[in-house]
Amino acid sequence: MTSRIPGFRDESPADRRALVAKSTGVPLECLDVLASGGLTVEQADHMIENVVGLLGVPMGVATNFRVNGADVLVPMATEEPSVVAAASNAARIARERGGFHTSSSEPIMQAQVQVLDVADPDGARLRLLEAGEELIRLANDQDPMLVSFGGGVRDLKVRVVDASPGRYVVVHLMVDVRDAMGANAVNTMAEALADRIGEIAGGRVLLRILTNKADMRLARARAVFEADALGGAELVGNIVHAAALAEADPYRAATHNKGIMNGITAVVLATGNDTRAVEAGAHSHAVGAGGRYTALSHFEVNADGDLVGTLEVPMPVGLVGGATKVHPAAGTAVRLLGVATASELAEIITAVGLAQNLAALRALATEGIQRGHMSLHARNIAVAAGATAAEIPKVVRRLIADRAVRADRAEQVLAELRSQNG
Numbered sequence: 001m002t003s004r005i006p007g008f009r010d011e012s013p014a015d016r017r018a019l020v021a022k023s024t025g026v027p028l029e030c031l032d033v034l035a036s037g038g039l040t041v042e043q044a045d046h047m048i049e050n051v052v053g054l055l056g057v058p059m060g061v062a063t064n065f066r067v068n069g070a071d072v073l074v075p076m077a078t079e080e081p082s083v084v085a086a087a088s089n090a091a092r093i094a095r096e097r098g099g100f101h102t103s104s105s106e107p108i109m110q111a112q113v114q115v116l117d118v119a120d121p122d123g124a125r126l127r128l129l130e131a132g133e134e135l136i137r138l139a140n141d142q143d144p145m146l147v148s149f150g151g152g153v154r155d156l157k158v159r160v161v162d163a164s165p166g167r168y169v170v171v172h173l174m175v176d177v178r179d180a181m182g183a184n185a186v187n188t189m190a191e192a193l194a195d196r197i198g199e200i201a202g203g204r205v206l207l208r209i210l211t212n213k214a215d216m217r218l219a220r221a222r223a224v225f226e227a228d229a230l231g232g233a234e235l236v237g238n239i240v241h242a243a244a245l246a247e248a249d250p251y252r253a254a255t256h257n258k259g260i261m262n263g264i265t266a267v268v269l270a271t272g273n274d275t276r277a278v279e280a281g282a283h284s285h286a287v288g289a290g291g292r293y294t295a296l297s298h299f300e301v302n303a304d305g306d307l308v309g310t311l312e313v314p315m316p317v318g319l320v321g322g323a324t325k326v327h328p329a330a331g332t333a334v335r336l337l338g339v340a341t342a343s344e345l346a347e348i349i350t351a352v353g354l355a356q357n358l359a360a361l362r363a364l365a366t367e368g369i370q371r372g373h374m375s376l377h378a379r380n381i382a383v384a385a386g387a388t389a390a391e392i393p394k395v396v397r398r399l400i401a402d403r404a405v406r407a408d409r410a411e412q413v414l415a416e417l418r419s420q421n422g
């Protein structure tokens with residue numbers, strides 16, 4: 001199976017579905033569900049309240065992705081142009097050095113139980129920790145199916161939080177939710193433990209809910225982007241500067257991270273997962289020294305002079321539960337990805353976020369996002385100058401690197417390339 005489908009962009013949607021079916025082995029009739037948006041009003045009426053109709057969202061497929069040595073075509077649902085192109089572009093560049101390498105933590109989601117009016121918060125904290133085994137057993141009794149899959153409460157911690165009205169005792173349940181996003185699962189456990197926690201702490205329980213700061217459910221992606229494939233050493237240096245500003249400046253970090261979420265949210269939506277939960281987790285994780293909002297990703301230059309991109313982000317997505325199982329288009333999207341676990345899905349999503357981020361920075365580092373779009377124009381200039389298919393990418397890279405997307409420059413570059421090749 002290959003995700004390299006040059007010219008995919010020039011095909012019709014129907015022909016693209018046929019190409020995707022051929023490449024992935026997913027039956028065409030499964031893909032044809034996407035042609036109509038994949039959801040009926042009747043189905044929607046069982047998903048949310050007061051349904052009156054549907055909102056169609058474009059579903060594209062990003063090409064060129066290679067993740068941990070396997071090619072994958074990635075479904076992306078978004079209204080924003082150039083996002084799918086950008087992800088595909090970065091994935092193409094990453095392939096030169098083996099594509100994306102990913103990993104992830106265990107799928108641990110945390111529930112919080114807030115206890116108020118505790119006379120001795122520090123004493124309550126230790127009493128609750130002493131009762132840890134009892135509380136964990138009570139929590140696991142709420143979801144025998146999850147436990148049967150190897151999931152369940154892994155640990156418990158108790159924090160004393162200083163707030164303006166006073167000190168709260170906050171119990172965290174750390175729950176391995178396996179292939180679920182896990183919100184319903186951990187919320188059920190938190191509600192079941194509330195009375196016992198209040199009794200041990202000697203206080204009144206108020207909130208019993210998961211935290212979306214899912215910093216124990218992390219997915220990671222890294223890739224090497226070859227300097228020449230990017231457009232040269234100067235461009236690599238400029239990308240590092242662009243990323244460094246995002247690390248240092250919250251104003252730039254907000255847009256830098258929005259660029260990452262362009263990729264992440266498109267795949268989260270396509271697979272019927274909770275985009276708000278993923279966005280809340282990502283932005284709450286983007287905190288650097290001194291508590292300042294910062295960039296989620298990092299870029300540096302390796303010993304070969306190539307660019308190394310890394311991204312680590314909470315990724316609370318599921319394959320069971322939520323809309324993933326009930327929305328037909330989401331089911332098709334998951335089949336396309338060929339993932340067997342929620343962790344595999346989380347890792348591919350993170351790789352797409354890194355790809356999106358790189359593509360945006362590369363475009364910005366070549367005199368603005370528009371210039372990045374102009375690269376399509378540069379291709380036309382190269383063709384007009386008489387470049388062959390093999391010469392076009394080299395001419396385009398030189399035009400972009402030289403910041404001279406012009407016909408006369410294209411002819412000069414072509415002449416230089418041909419003289420070099422004898």
Ligand SMILES: CC(C)(COP(=O)([O-])OP(=O)([O-])OC[C@H]1O[C@@H](n2cnc3c(N)ncnc32)[C@H](O)[C@@H]1OP(=O)([O-])[O-])[C@@H](O)C(=O)NCCC(=O)NCCSC(=O)C[C@@](C)(O)CC(=O)[O-]
Pocket residue numbers: 005006007008009063064080081082083084085086087088089090092255256257258259260262356359360361363364369371372373374375376377379396
């Ligand atoms: C737009 C490109 C990709 C052109 O880039 P290019 O280098 O001109 O593209 P190309 O024509 O040389 O094609 C290279 C590859 O890009 C893909 N590609 C290229 N064009 C298409 C297309 N039409 N349809 C589908 N795929 C396309 C495709 O994969 C293709 O290779 P192939 O697979 O064909 O061998 C580039 O300029 C780019 O990546 N720009 C970034 C665009 C972007 O980030 N868009 C998001 C919206 S802007 C934003 O919200 C984020 C931002 C910028 O604010 C974040 C931040 O500030 O950090």
Ligand SMILES: NC(=O)C1=CN([C@@H]2O[C@H](COP(=O)(O)OP(=O)(O)OC[C@H]3O[C@@H](n4cnc5c(N)ncnc54)[C@H](OP(=O)(O)O)[C@@H]3O)[C@@H](O)[C@H]2O)C=CC1
Pocket residue numbers: 143144145146149151177178179180181182183184185186187210212274277318320321322323
């Ligand atoms: N703040 C937030 O993010 C909130 C999000 N939500 C929503 O909650 C939904 C996700 O909750 P979630 O708990 O995932 O949904 P579900 O409760 O629908 O699915 C989880 C359940 O599926 C069962 N299950 C079957 N197979 C597996 C498996 N392989 N691994 C794990 N569980 C399995 C489990 O047992 P069993 O069926 O016995 O339970 C588990 O409890 C999303 O739609 C989200 O929008 C809700 C509240 C708050």
